[in-house]
Amino acid sequence: MTTASEPYVLNIGPQHPSTHGVFRLRVVMDGERIQDIDMVVGYLHRSMEKLAEERTYTQNIPFTDRTDYLAAMSNNLGYCLAVERLADVEVPERASYLRVIFAELQRLASHSMANGTFINDAGAWQTPLMYMFREREKILDLFEMTCGARLTTNYMRIGGVAFDPPPEFYPAIESLIDEMPTRIAEYTELLVDNEILIARARGIGVLTAAEAINGSITGPMLRASGVPWDLRKAEPYCAYDQFDFEIPVGHTGDCYDRFMVRLEEMRQSVRIIRQALDGLPSGPHKTEIPLALRPAPGEAYARVEGPRGELGFYVVSDGGPAPARFHIRAPSLINLSLLRQMAVGAALPDAIVTLGSTDIVVGEIDR
């Protein structure tokens, strides 16, 4: 005999505290159990990939800020790498180092945000989020110091970076990098050993390595599932092959592992920034390129390890000043695609925690 209770539809979003933006989950529930999830995206669609075909290569850089607005630097970097590959532009050594520094700072900021909101979704009343925001603030101040903007940085240029950091940048980043390990230790002390967090996140939203690879999951989610894969090591770009760092790899692929992998990656980022600062070469920060760059007809794909995963930019040139085709491989969208598999059969709170652990940015999903 079964219950006569009927499944009902719960609309989580588009306005909901834990969808991290305008994104809607149409959940079919039986009591508190989730029977089906329908992900409705597109509320933030701005048609960026099409718009990019109307603008010059340089004009497109600000667009990439606005896809993943929590990791603008990484997006800038990926796009510039793709165009550089297309147009065969050489990047000075100093620019590569600066790119690494800023991409890793961005990773720190983004992972702070991801872990903070994850704990928030698990129910902590904003305190861990505020703690992590404290460090993120300082990183954003560094961005502001260098390029005048905090979120939509528009800092990388084709052939280098827009500005050399000002002199006051160096003491500020030194103090931040010195402080950061103690702060991460503080988070570890506050959160990692927390019984409630373990109870909420252990064994929830498990993805095995095979499932993750089948779903073309990338980034911390893939690493949490136990696959040692990181583009910075597998296919080093910029100057990553000159730095010494390690890839944190999780054990079970649950939400807790994702949290831990992100926390560990923050430590590794600090390590990379430290090495890059110590070895920062002098020289020009940019190769001059023509205002209207006209690459030879052809196509290029460049990928970087963004905070959320493999961030790929595919650019096709027909010889004109604007890309003929432009496509972004957005890790948020692809990581989100397995939410249904992870959350069906779980309870509603578990689904929310799982969603929090996938660390989506709706601007990147919808582009």
Added chain:
Amino acid sequence: MSSIGIVLGFYALSGLTIGAGLLVFLSRNLLHSVIFVILAFIGMAGLFVTLSADFIAVSQILIYAGAISVLLVFAVMLTPYASRDNPNSLFAPAGILIGLGFAGLMGFVGMRVIWPQLTGSDLEAQSFTGTVRSIGSMLLGTYALPFELASVLLLAAFIGAIALVREDEA
């Protein structure tokens, strides 16, 4: 009992109880009638207080207003929308007549019989100041067997309810 507080309290509370009881009967919506039945339970608890039965009054609120009413609301929720109205059956006229007859009979008997009751100062003397201790010692002394039986009954009802509503795991 002629002190003005008790007299006023008695009339107010009996009015509340009987009125709420009538509204239980008259409400069209089953959930509204659950609300009114809770009100009747609370009025009844007030009447118990006027009888200086403090323990029973508080237990009444705890068990009826706190527990049984939640069970009632749960049962209403678990049944579908269609049966959330409160219709009368074919027996309604007969039922109302029997109810009226019984109420009239009891009222008549209560008012007409000269009860061998305590009055005045004897009644004041017997006002129970603390009933808990006595009830406790009686429950575990004179009435120990019924008390144990009652606990067995509760356990049986508990297990029975779970067994009835439980879904098969398989």
Added chain:
Amino acid sequence: MNPLVIGIGHYLAVSGAVFGIGIAIALSKRNAIAVLMGIELMLNAVNLAFLTFSRFGSAFGSEPTAPLAGHVFVVFVLTVAAAEAAAALAMAVLVYRRRETVDLDRINLMRW
């Protein structure tokens, strides 16, 4: 009867009225849950009568604690009421699951 001197009669009248309402509800409602509410009201009325006699009549017992026997009975009635409510509501839910209704007029498998 002096309306300003409350005695057994007044309480019994209230008890009778509530009991009558309970009977009327229990007999005339079609919904099983409403019937259960009627029964609970009747039990309450009985409790009131118990407590009334316990309060007003020490003539019914000789021991000093004897009047409180009424209270003890009420405790038992409360117990039974709680048990009964749980079991009856479980049955109502079960009947609903099996037959998709809690309408007592339509639960007539055992009529004849």
Added chain:
Amino acid sequence: MTAALDPIRAARVPLTGAKLVIGVIALVILAGIAGGVGFLVVSGALDGHWYDLRDLGIPIAHLRGWLDEQNKAQPAQLHDLLGDHWISYLTTALIGAIGILSFVGGVLLVLIWVERRLIGRIQVRRGPNRVGPYGLLQPVADAIKLIQKEVLIPNGADRFLFFLPPILVFIPGLLVWGPVPWAPNMNYLDLNVGVLYLIAISSLATIAIFIAGWSSNNHYALLGAMRTVAMMISYEIPLSMALVAVVLMTGSMQLSQIVQWQADHNVWLGALMPLALFTFFFSSTAELNRTPNDIAEAESEIVAGFRTEYFGMKFGLFYAVELGNAVAVGAFVTAFFLGGWSLFGLEQWIPPYLIFAVKVSSVYFVLVWLRGTLPRFRLDQLMAFAWKYLIPINLANTVLVAIEVTAFNHSSLPGVVSLGAIGVVNLVFTVWVARRWARFLGYRPETEHVLHPSLQTQVGGLRAAERLRASS
């Protein structure tokens, strides 16, 4: 640069000479007042007089005596109808009710500010600091905003049932303050079934919340209501069992007697029965819907639970009741487990109600602290914790306490020895049973605990993943 970014550090003002002098003067004045009061107390000039403000019950008793004198002068007719004491009863009842209500109301207004400031401090920010000095008028501004809001009813909601719940939760929220023992003679509603009364009154709120969730015609509200009801019903049992231990130990259900017992034996029940204290506190947080048990209004999951559709002053009532209940829980934890108004004899010098208020505030602070720190459990975890964990070990605890009380009542040992033995036994029992039972239920911190990610330097795909898996 970094200092300016840290709001707390930037807010710290250096200590100036003028401030130091003012502080020293204030301390001297305070010491003088304290000394004067101490002299008065020691000389016994205060004891029992109407101006003995150490216990507001004494002036009230004097007032009653005076009013009863006046009562004799009334016309005989009125006297026949209303009796000897009606003026004094009426007056003291009014004074008590107004006193408690205004205290609770005032405390609520202040506590909204306190809670927000404290949470702000915990979260490395400042909290409300714009409206009035130090943001003190923020609750008033909030209340004005709430009152101004338009009254809307959700589509398809049951009008009658939608308006009822804020009132229905408000009544028990006030009634629960009746039996609070403020001081030896300050008990407004000193029922001899006080403990039972508390449980009964707190169970009334369940139905109101259920109706609130159902009548809103909103899935989130219904989910929240279901969660609340499930949790409140479940946690009422361990809560009552913790109180059973208290009642067994003190032999009374009267709150004033419970506090008096603790004062007489110079001991806090929380020290004697740590398990009961923990159970009561944890279950109260569940009944209150506060972190870590705030699943009923889990913001990140079901928006605001049963009160999703409530706004304006209806929401304000829910909010006020919730806050008031948090303070009330502080009061009851204090009365049952932290010795109430007693402080090892110091209540002769310090007004007992001040001791009580300080204890209540500290419990409330713990509640705020928890709210600012912990994530939240899941519904089934909480249910399992109540039914599988708290209830069995509290049953065992009840039996243990019953045995101890019998031994205590029959022993002729001095109180220090016997109560100390009871405390030690209970502590050992609590720790041992808590651990054993958790193990029995399958809690394995060694295997399920923190697993730090392994650090790799080589990349690879699925095969590498399998290799890693096999090696770990």
